[in-house]
Amino acid sequence: MPRLVDHAERRLAIIGAAWRLIAARGIDSTNMRDLAREAGYTNGALSHYFSGKNEILRASFEHVFDATSARIERSVGARRGLPALRRLCREVMPETEETLLEARIAVSLWQRALNDPYMASVNAQALDTWRAQMVEYLRQARDDGEIGDVDEVLYANLLMTTMVGLQVTGVLDPQSSAASQEAMINLILDGAKAAFPPGRHTKVNR
Template identity: 30%
Template sequence: MPKKVNHEEQKHILGKAAWRVIKKEGIEGASVRKVAEEAGLSAGSLRHYFSNQNELLAYSMNLVSERVKTRIQNAAFTDDHFENMILVLGELLPLDEERRLEMEVWIAFNIKALVDPHLSELSSRVYEEMKTGIRNIIEGLVKLGLSGTEMKIEEEAGRLHALIDGLALHAVMKPDQFNEEKMKAILRNHLLSLLEK
C-alpha cells in the first residue's frame, strides 16, 4: 500500500529545505533540483507541490511570516502587558538559531523582491502587517496608560519599526556583536524610554 503523504506537511518540509539551500548558496542557488535534493526528493516529486521555482520561493517566503505569526499566537502571555509587548517584538528578532535562519532567508527574499514582482507583492503585504502590529503595540502603551496621550503614535511606531529592522540586520551581519542579550536590552530600553515618567 502506498505511503500517505500530508500535502501541507510536505510543502512545509520543502519550504524549510529551500531555507537551508538559501542559507548555503543564496537565493539564486535555490533551484528546484537543489531544494529537492536537500529534502531528499527527486525534482519530479517536488513538482507535485510547486510547479516552478517562483511558487517554491513565494511559499518559502510566506512560511517565514506564518511561523512568526504562529509563535506570537502561541506565546506564553502573562498579565504584564509591557512584558507581553517585549515578547511579541522579540519574535521579530533573530534571538535564536531558528529565528536567525528565518531572518537570513527573509533578508535574501526581500533583496530578490526588489526585482521580482511576485515576491515584491508578498514582501509589501508582510511589511504592512508588521507595520500595523508595531503600531498596535505603540497604541497599546497609550491605551493601557503606560505612555502619555500626547505620544505621536505614527512617529514612535516608525522609530520602533526602524529599530527592529536595524537590530535584525545587524544581528545577521554581526552576530558576535548583536547577541540575544544585547538585542533584548536595546529593545527593552527603547520601550522603557516611551513609558510615562
C-alpha cells in the same frame, strides 16, 4: 493502512529544505536538483508541489512571515500593552536559532522582492500587520498608564525599522547578540515611558 501524507505537509517539507540550502549557500547556488535531494524527492517529483524554483522561493519567503506571525500569536496570548509589545518584538528579532534562520531567509530574499511584485506584497502585508499590532499595544500601554502620551504610529514605525535593521545586523554582524537587541528595544520603550506629563508615573510592567 498507511497514512496519506497531506499535500500541504509535503510543500512545507520542501520549503524547509529550501530554507536550509538558502541559509547555507545563498539563492543563486540553490538549484532544483539539490532541493529535491535535500527534501528527499526526485527532481521530477517536486513539480507535483511547485512549478519551479521561483515558486519555491516565493513560498519560502511567505512562510517566514507566516511562521513568525503564528509564533507572535502564541507568545502574546492574552497579554496587552508593553508586555505584549515586548513579546512581539522578541519573536521578530533574530535572538534564537529559529529566528536567526528566518532572518537569514528574509534578508537573502529581500533583494529578489525588489523586482517581484508578489514577494514585495507579501513583505508589505506582514510589516503592515505587525505595525498595526504595535500601534494597538502602544495604545493599550498608554491607556493602562505604562507609557506617556506618545505618537503610537511614530513609535511603531521606529520599532519596526529597528527590528528590520536588527535582522540585517543579526545575520551579518558577529557582534550582534540577544542582549544588544533587547537593549535597543528597551531604549525605545524607555523613551515612551519618559513621555509622561509632570506628576504622572508609569505602572510596573506585568
